[in-house]
Amino acid sequence: MKKIAYKNLDLLYKEIAGAQELYLPVKVAKATNFKKYEDGVEVDIKSLQTVKSAKDLFFPQSEDMMEFKTSGKNIEIIDARKTPAPFVLFGVRGCDLKSFEILDRVFLAEPVDTMYKAKREAVTVVTLACNNPESSCFCKVFGVDASNPKGDVQATIVGDEMFFEPLTEKGRALLDSLKCLEDGDATAVEGEKKAIAEKIDALPFVNLDLSEFKGENLMKLFDRPEWEDLSKACLGCGTCTFVCPTCQCFDIRDFQTNAGVKRFRCWDSCMYSEFTKMAAENPRKNQMQRYRQRFMHKLCYFPSNNDGEYGCVGCGRCVKKCPQSLNIVKVIKKLGGKNND
Amino acid sequence: MQRIETAMIEKAKALLSSGEVTRVLGWKKGELGYDVEPCVFKSEESLKDFCYNVFCGANLSKYLVEESKKEGKILVFLKPCDSYSFNQLIKEHRINKENVYTVGVECQGKVDPYKLKENGIEMVDSAVETVDTVTVKGKEFKKEEIILGKCLTCTKKPLSYDDIISFNEKREPVLDRFETVKKLEAMTADERYAFWKDQLSNCIRCNACRNVCPACTCTKCVFDNDNSGIASKANSDSFEEKLFHIIRAFHVAGRCTDCGECSRVCPQHIPLHLLNRKFISDIDRLYGEYQAGEDTDSKGPLTNYTTGDVDPSDVFGGNN
Numbered sequence A: 001m002k003k004i005a006y007k008n009l010d011l012l013y014k015e016i017a018g019a020q021e022l023y024l025p026v027k028v029a030k031a032t033n034f035k036k037y038e039d040g041v042e043v044d045i046k047s048l049q050t051v052k053s054a055k056d057l058f059f060p061q062s063e064d065m066m067e068f069k070t071s072g073k074n075i076e077i078i079d080a081r082k083t084p085a086p087f088v089l090f091g092v093r094g095c096d097l098k099s100f101e102i103l104d105r106v107f108l109a110e111p112v113d114t115m116y117k118a119k120r121e122a123v124t125v126v127t128l129a130c131n132n133p134e135s136s137c138f139c140k141v142f143g144v145d146a147s148n149p150k151g152d153v154q155a156t157i158v159g160d161e162m163f164f165e166p167l168t169e170k171g172r173a174l175l176d177s178l179k180c181l182e183d184g185d186a187t188a189v190e191g192e193k194k195a196i197a198e199k200i201d202a203l204p205f206v207n208l209d210l211s212e213f214k215g216e217n218l219m220k221l222f223d224r225p226e227w228e229d230l231s232k233a234c235l236g237c238g239t240c241t242f243v244c245p246t247c248q249c250f251d252i253r254d255f256q257t258n259a260g261v262k263r264f265r266c267w268d269s270c271m272y273s274e275f276t277k278m279a280a281e282n283p284r285k286n287q288m289q290r291y292r293q294r295f296m297h298k299l300c301y302f303p304s305n306n307d308g309e310y311g312c313v314g315c316g317r318c319v320k321k322c323p324q325s326l327n328i329v330k331v332i333k334k335l336g337g338k339n340n341d
Numbered sequence B: 001m002q003r004i005e006t007a008m009i010e011k012a013k014a015l016l017s018s019g020e021v022t023r024v025l026g027w028k029k030g031e032l033g034y035d036v037e038p039c040v041f042k043s044e045e046s047l048k049d050f051c052y053n054v055f056c057g058a059n060l061s062k063y064l065v066e067e068s069k070k071e072g073k074i075l076v077f078l079k080p081c082d083s084y085s086f087n088q089l090i091k092e093h094r095i096n097k098e099n100v101y102t103v104g105v106e107c108q109g110k111v112d113p114y115k116l117k118e119n120g121i122e123m124v125d126s127a128v129e130t131v132d133t134v135t136v137k138g139k140e141f142k143k144e145e146i147i148l149g150k151c152l153t154c155t156k157k158p159l160s161y162d163d164i165i166s167f168n169e170k171r172e173p174v175l176d177r178f179e180t181v182k183k184l185e186a187m188t189a190d191e192r193y194a195f196w197k198d199q200l201s202n203c204i205r206c207n208a209c210r211n212v213c214p215a216c217t218c219t220k221c222v223f224d225n226d227n228s229g230i231a232s233k234a235n236s237d238s239f240e241e242k243l244f245h246i247i248r249a250f251h252v253a254g255r256c257t258d259c260g261e262c263s264r265v266c267p268q269h270i271p272l273h274l275l276n277r278k279f280i281s282d283i284d285r286l287y288g289e290y291q292a293g294e295d296t297d298s299k300g301p302l303t304n305y306t307t308g309d310v311d312p313s314d315v316f317g318g319n320n
Helices: A006-019 A094-107 A114-122 A169-177 A186-201 A215-222 A226-231 A239-243 A287-305 A317-321 A328-335 B002-018 B045-049 B063-067 B080-091 B113-118 B179-186 B189-200 B208-212 B240-252 B261-265 B273-287 B312-316
Strands: A002-005 A021-028 A031-036 A062-071 A074-079 A087-092 A123-128 A153-158 A161-166 A250-257 A260-267 B023-028 B037-041 B074-078 B100-105 B127-129 B133-136 B139-142 B163-165
Touching (some): A002 A006, A006 A021, A006 A161, A094 A114, A094 A123, A123 A169, A153 A169, A153 A186, A161 A186, A215 A287, A226 A287, A226 A328, A317 A328, B002 B023, B002 B045, B002 B074, B002 B100, B002 B163, B037 B045, B037 B063, B063 B074, B063 B080, B074 B080, B179 B273, B189 B240, B208 B261, B240 B273, B261 B273, B273 B312
Parallel strands (some): A021 A087, A123 A153, B023 B074, B100 B163
Antiparallel strands (some): A002 A161, A021 A031, A062 A074, A062 A260, A153 A161, B023 B037, B127 B133, B133 B139
């Protein structure tokens, strides 16, 4: 166990950033997101949640794949994938850390996504326990312990100090390399973890019942008439999908520049009308069908194909960010099982 | 506020039971107090979940574009700001007025859940409202501390209603709505660029601003249409999101009623309404004060050419 005084965190950031790139919650204008640490940035480590999740670091919103350059009748294909240098991702909450496991199941399964894999291998993750979970948090439902968020190193703020516990070789190597840290005592951390666990147990959504969401109920769930009312106010925007740590769909597009064509991939959203457009037609014609798809994917299709692992980590971003206050909790309460009443 | 809610529910029940309307467009209670959602109620029984309180910030007008095409009349409750959007949509022939029964409802400003959170208040069981204060969990807030940005400058009155529910309790605006626009205008071009660069660099192109906007009612937005050649799901370069928002502001100029929904829904808290307000302020200076949505039939300043129209350079100087 290592520690540093909270007021000296800047020294820690500087030391890490001196050796490798450091990404952590940074406030720009009125919003906090994971950004690169540089001189003068406003680090917002205490903010419970970034707007965009930490998946951005492995699966960014848009990413170049290749370029095509033409001269005369020749076409040159340039690989635009970059080999990432080792980097530290600092201040990841337990829910976002859990989302990496879910994304790994998608991107690291055959055929392996090389762009994602390269970044996953380059990272050392320092997580941060949630001293003040919010009413919109329900990570416990999905097996996350926000007082023990895991990762390579897990950090806990206790009073005016931050403690660091290495959990992997990578994590131990990082902590050993940092001169600004001093040895810490585990007792204080244990007390804080207990206090966090108690706060989590008192949250309103920790006992959501998911028992109905299983493969054999697929058609029954699909045909439930409640989808109509649940999706009624949906605007068809992509907010829920873009702030979601587990949404993983992307589109591949070409962008014509003066010098040739750039091929990039970018996040796509099943809430968008063109998402399922195919040569013949678009099989999802209305917003109810799109809305149903999003939640059936997370709560029914994904677990059916992934050993019961749900495609949600209970971070509550959709609860906070949906413009019209629709969210996965309302779906679970309506369709998840008897104990939600 | 409680007695307004009661009066609204009574009104809705009466109109449903008489058969005058078949549906009611209003707001439904959520799980955490602040997560109120727009809802179409189809029966008197379903109105048990109806609510009208300080968290009903959402503008219901745009839902009528689809709802008014359906068979049977729908009752809609319109806050003052929503009624301007409603009028503008009538003017643009987007709503079938014959299928809508409008009830104007009093509003003294709606609470921004983010501002409550900043003040340490999270879940809300109930909020007690007076004209100038809101009390949540035993803590009394002045309205200006916790209401939505759009409500701080509101001077709107309920317009165009078949009926009205109001106890004539009015709140005066706290701020001049052009104050920030004036500050931005006073900046140098570089300072202004830096301001918008910071703000818009957070944009995630979720399109919430566009989809909630009552002035954005194209059946298919060019940015969603693959055949348009400019469809874009993400920014191809770092400047693109700026262009997206500027283009959108141009597209709604002269039609934007300043309902403030774009800024309310932005997940990154980008003050998008400032772009619209800049246009509103320019239109006011060029053509005289104009409020979109104030009536249902006049021509707007940008869709009406008169020989007396000024040359913008006469007002703003040669380089504008």
